[in-house]
């Protein structure tokens with residue numbers, strides 16, 4: 001009897017949840033609790049941390065989870081590490097849906113950096129119009145270069161003061177090439193800071209930057225634990241022992 005735990009919060013996780021619901025499989029969808037009004041899922045849903053790897057192992061036992069699918073974002077490294085440790089400790093099968101990173105095209109102007117601190121360092125010294133498309137959790141270090149005119153994009157309105165003067169767009173995406181081109185042109189964006197999330201939901205800004213010939217400071221992914229990885233919902237449904245009835 002399958003009873004899966006989906007570590008979600010991504011468009012891939014949402015597609016998987018729909019396929020699992022259609023297949024009539026038992027599963028629980030888990031959000032980390034980063035946004036105020038996360039999208040509804042066609043599965044029982046829980047929100048918030050488990051209390052580290054041990055907390056997750058306890059949850060797996062308590063809820064009689066038979067399979068864990070890590071469908072979190074490639075930068076959700078702590079969650080992925082905890083899932084690998086908890087599944088090893090509890091002997092629970094684990095699989096990850098992992099998006100292929102975006103590959104730099106010949107006409108892309110990317111400055112590839114390892115982390116947020118290097119992204120700050122890669123920005124010019126003289127004032128520029130900079131679009132930070134990295135959400136709310138990682139913007140504080142950019143306060144080291146307050147000379148820039150920043151545009152930020154958050155899923156939810158900011159709570160309280162920002163660490164520096166900035167213009168905030170509140171939008172949850174997915175985004176389109178048209179809307180990204182429009183936004184970058186009207187705001188006179190000169191630099192974009194992005195993370196190599198992969199997938200379709202965030203890539204419109206990368207295509208828009210290429211079209212406008214703008215430099216992108218691209219933050220590479222953190223190392224993730226070794227675990228079986230697949231790229232498609234159909235493969236995960238096979239793994240869960242059921243044919244994906246996508247589109248059925």
Ligand code: 3Y8
Nearest residue numbers: 009011031032033034035038039133134135136173201202
């Ligand atoms: C809570 C669930 C869907 C899924 C929507 C995808 C696409 C739009 C693109 C930019 C980049 C960013 C950010 C982004 C995208 C999809 C997808 C995707 C990037 C929601 C969601 C949750 C989150 C958390 C949120 C983070 C933030 C990151 C904004 C729901 C809407 C920048 C990732 O304001 C904050 O604190 C936002 C926090 C974590 C930043 C970060 O640290 O990575 N995602 N995003 C998940 C949870 O609680 O478990 O609210 O419904 C999901 C989506 N975000 O089809 O409906 O392919 O997944 N999300 C990045 O670096 O790319 C935006 O602005 O161009």
Ligand code: NAP
Nearest residue numbers: 008009010030031032049050051052072073076077078079
């Ligand atoms: P993170 O730094 O790897 O995780 C930090 C802690 O948050 C984890 O140790 C865990 O707490 C809790 N957590 C994270 N994801 C969780 C989940 N799905 N269910 C339950 N607890 C979770 O994570 P993050 O980078 O902040 O990402 C948080 C969430 O936002 C994830 O669901 C991720 O998929 C989503 N996200 C989506 C996008 C996107 O583009 N779609 C981008 C970034 C993040 P405990 O240690 O207490 O268990």
